[in-house]
Amino acid sequence: ASTEGTLICLLLVALLVSHMLLTKEGVTSLPICPKGSVSCQLSLEELFDRAVKLSHYIHFLSSEIFNEFDERYAQGRGFIAKAVNSCHTASLTTPEDKEQAQQIHHEDLLNLILGVLRSWNDPLIHLASEVQRIKEAPETILWKAVEIEEQNKRLLEGMEKIVGRVHSGVVENDIYTPWDGLPSLQLADEDSRLFAFYNLLHCLRRDSHKIDNYLKVLKCRLIHDNNC
Amino acid sequence: MDLRHLLFTLALICANDSLSASDDILQRPQISKCRSPEMETFSCFWTAGNFYNLTVPRILQLLYKKSNEEDWKECPDYITSGQNSCYFNASYTSVWTPYCVQLASKKEVYDKKCFSVDEIVLPDPPVHLNWTLLNTSQTGIHGDIQVRWDPPPTADVRKGWITLEYELQYKEVNETKWNELKPRLSTMAPLYSLKTARDYEIRIRSRQRTSEKFGEFSEILYVSFSQIGIGCDHCTEEVEFPWFLVVVFGVCGLAVTVISIMLSKQPRLKMLIFPPVPVPKIKGIDPDLLKKGKLDEVNSILACHDSYKAQLYCDDLWVEFIELDIEDPEEKNRASDTDRLLSEDDLKSHSCLGTKDDDSGRASCCEPDIPETDFSASDTCDATSDSDQFKKATEKEEDLLCLERQDNDESLPDLASTDPQHQHRNTESENSSVWAPFEDSVESPHLSVHTQISNQNSLTSTDFYAQVSDITPAGRVVLSPGQKSKLGRAQREGCTEQNFTMDNTYFCEADVKKCIAVTSQEENEPRVQEQGYNEDGYFTTESLTTTVANLGAPTAAAPSSEMPVADYTSIHIVQSPQGLVLNATALPVPDKEFNVSCGYVSTDQLNKIMP
Numbered sequence: 001a002s003t004e005g006t007l008i009c010l011l012l013v014a015l016l017v018s019h020m021l022l023t024k025e026g027v028t029s030l031p032i033c034p035k036g037s038v039s040c041q042l043s044l045e046e047l048f049d050r051a052v053k054l055s056h057y058i059h060f061l062s063s064e065i066f067n068e069f070d071e072r073y074a075q076g077r078g079f080i081a082k083a084v085n086s087c088h089t090a091s092l093t094t095p096e097d098k099e100q101a102q103q104i105h106h107e108d109l110l111n112l113i114l115g116v117l118r119s120w121n122d123p124l125i126h127l128a129s130e131v132q133r134i135k136e137a138p139e140t141i142l143w144k145a146v147e148i149e150e151q152n153k154r155l156l157e158g159m160e161k162i163v164g165r166v167h168s169g170v171v172e173n174d175i176y177t178p179w180d181g182l183p184s185l186q187l188a189d190e191d192s193r194l195f196a197f198y199n200l201l202h203c204l205r206r207d208s209h210k211i212d213n214y215l216k217v218l219k220c221r222l223i224h225d226n227n228c
Numbered sequence: 229m230d231l232r233h234l235l236f237t238l239a240l241i242c243a244n245d246s247l248s249a250s251d252d253i254l255q256r257p258q259i260s261k262c263r264s265p266e267m268e269t270f271s272c273f274w275t276a277g278n279f280y281n282l283t284v285p286r287i288l289q290l291l292y293k294k295s296n297e298e299d300w301k302e303c304p305d306y307i308t309s310g311q312n313s314c315y316f317n318a319s320y321t322s323v324w325t326p327y328c329v330q331l332a333s334k335k336e337v338y339d340k341k342c343f344s345v346d347e348i349v350l351p352d353p354p355v356h357l358n359w360t361l362l363n364t365s366q367t368g369i370h371g372d373i374q375v376r377w378d379p380p381p382t383a384d385v386r387k388g389w390i391t392l393e394y395e396l397q398y399k400e401v402n403e404t405k406w407n408e409l410k411p412r413l414s415t416m417a418p419l420y421s422l423k424t425a426r427d428y429e430i431r432i433r434s435r436q437r438t439s440e441k442f443g444e445f446s447e448i449l450y451v452s453f454s455q456i457g458i459g460c461d462h463c464t465e466e467v468e469f470p471w472f473l474v475v476v477f478g479v480c481g482l483a484v485t486v487i488s489i490m491l492s493k494q495p496r497l498k499m500l501i502f503p504p505v506p507v508p509k510i511k512g513i514d515p516d517l518l519k520k521g522k523l524d525e526v527n528s529i530l531a532c533h534d535s536y537k538a539q540l541y542c543d544d545l546w547v548e549f550i551e552l553d554i555e556d557p558e559e560k561n562r563a564s565d566t567d568r569l570l571s572e573d574d575l576k577s578h579s580c581l582g583t584k585d586d587d588s589g590r591a592s593c594c595e596p597d598i599p600e601t602d603f604s605a606s607d608t609c610d611a612t613s614d615s616d617q618f619k620k621a622t623e624k625e626e627d628l629l630c631l632e633r634q635d636n637d638e639s640l641p642d643l644a645s646t647d648p649q650h651q652h653r654n655t656e657s658e659n660s661s662v663w664a665p666f667e668d669s670v671e672s673p674h675l676s677v678h679t680q681i682s683n684q685n686s687l688t689s690t691d692f693y694a695q696v697s698d699i700t701p702a703g704r705v706v707l708s709p710g711q712k713s714k715l716g717r718a719q720r721e722g723c724t725e726q727n728f729t730m731d732n733t734y735f736c737e738a739d740v741k742k743c744i745a746v747t748s749q750e751e752n753e754p755r756v757q758e759q760g761y762n763e764d765g766y767f768t769t770e771s772l773t774t775t776v777a778n779l780g781a782p783t784a785a786a787p788s789s790e791m792p793v794a795d796y797t798s799i800h801i802v803q804s805p806q807g808l809v810l811n812a813t814a815l816p817v818p819d820k821e822f823n824v825s826c827g828y829v830s831t832d833q834l835n836k837i838m839p
Contacts, residue, residue, distance in 0.1 A: 056437070056438070059438050060438055063438055086295070086296075094324075096322040096323055096324060096325060097268060097318060097321055097322060097323055098267075098268050098318070098384065098387070098389045099318065101389070102387070206324050206344065206346065209324070209346050209438065210324055212438070213388075213389070216388040216389075216391060217387060217388045217389060218388075219388060220386065220387050220388030221387070221388070226386060226387050227386055228385060228386055228387070228388045
């Protein structure tokens, strides 16, 4: 019995040690703020950290889904040649180069980011549902579409929190462009329908890259004082 | 000759010239790539091709157009990026805007490309590579270093405009294959366990974090430990893991351990590591009996045994049985035994007559009702029988035999069909140790079960054996009372083809009798137990009672008065492992009329039937 006891003890110790080691490496656990708790507040740095992580993840997924879609459906259809397209968010005047990004006020930039994210809310929902109707759509594309839609929602929430912290005045909610591309995703002609998807995914990749970039610029500017 | 030679060589030269001239495949001018090193400017490069004669200057233009424009514009800067290139500076660059460029002369368009600047980012290589020593191993053979570098100067990482990832590659100087480290965001990387005696080369390249393509490699950094004075002169010997020694010693140790365990006197340890291989053993039977070939004893044991899996033995028993059937003196012997047993009132005492529980197995069949095959042997079974074996041996849908009564002479076992029929017998009075060899009908379709009771009307002379009416799921044998004369049993008809329950069990209404529950065995709690019969000899099967209950009220009305019950029914057909069809031969019924249909009888009706 004593040997068994010692064995159990050793096992427990081993488990404990391994748990400690595992939780130390790699996983940077973000502090958990229980909902509704007033006193618990994430610092702005942490909020930006999370936002940048999310935006990077969304852009990564968007790139992948675009590449997969391109490989699978767009080859030989000459979509690229027609890709001089306009995204539905083109009406939002966002900074197009570093100069403009440096010069724009951070509140305006935050509002712009919010506007782009809101404008993508609707298309992403429909993308996730319509992409299931593409015949023989690979599973990876399907789950990525769903994942992007979910993460976009989370990023939107995070951004609203950040805006709430950073904004001194009234939060503007009017930056938004509606999306009317749903019929094009439901066209009967397969070629046209796939082209619509291609365009949408191309726009998604571009806009997610924009948002990722703007957030990083803002983070370096506000948190690290331009010294990332 | 000379002239011919000369002409020949001239011809060869000419052919060579013309061939080599036509070797130049006509190549169109084409745009080779467009690249942006920092997402603020970009350049496009093209190849001129060899379309035109070299004399005529080719005028190639690169025209570009943004997506929202109509006109093609010419390249603003042909010089900065080198020859055959076009450089777009920051003022011409819009990052997320689609561009199209085309390479054209005045006459035709040779090539066209569309892209947006964020897609063509290929950063410059990192700069300022250096390394520092972290530590060396104790032997001085290995060392760890930390490599540091700076991001490419063109990329504005500090303001976060572009985020770069770096991949470091290193190798020994005289190797050919580069080792790669995982891409990382930080501008430093440790390298562990480098051999101090060797020199290394390191190079790094970068890419934008979400892109796939890397930029160019940086300049190579040379790492030499001897330069900083920790080179190890005598470190040429490489300590390799002594695999051979490990294997040899491991095998020896293992062999020694095994041998010591085998030879050790510690039985527990031996059992733990080398568990004994189970040998075939019939529970309750001394293996020595089998060795010595005492078939008689074994048969007797098996006869008492619940699980009749040894067909061989059963057959032998049958043979014996048949023989004995003819001989009267044996029957009388039997009768005396039966009498003795029947006269016993106290069935609760599971002590068989004068037997001790030894391993021979004979004593372990504990039910007193189970007959003995060995006529000579006087010991009956011990009360503590192996009901468990019955349990294990029999499944839910065991066949309950409605064994038709047969004459004494008829001793041959018939193969029954798969219509098991139950016969509940009133066994209150009978404690006969009747011999009921049977096989587990569930296990084998071939049922040679047949218990015959000698003349059921005669109490004394025919009670060698009782009819097995069924097998309980608990593993008990339900025997029909060999003698019904006490109770005025009448014979019943067997069931012909009948309705089958889902369990493949069904009752022969005619033959339904209440079985007496066993008292001693806890496992058996049939409803009939409540009838108050405390004889141990016969048990109702649980399945019987439950089936009876499940079936609900039996469709056929049981005869109000007591119906004669056939002790056994000849097995008509064996249909499947699950059932027997018994002959529904009309038995002489003294004064009753029977319902031929074999319905289901509830317990209550059983009670009514039973006296």
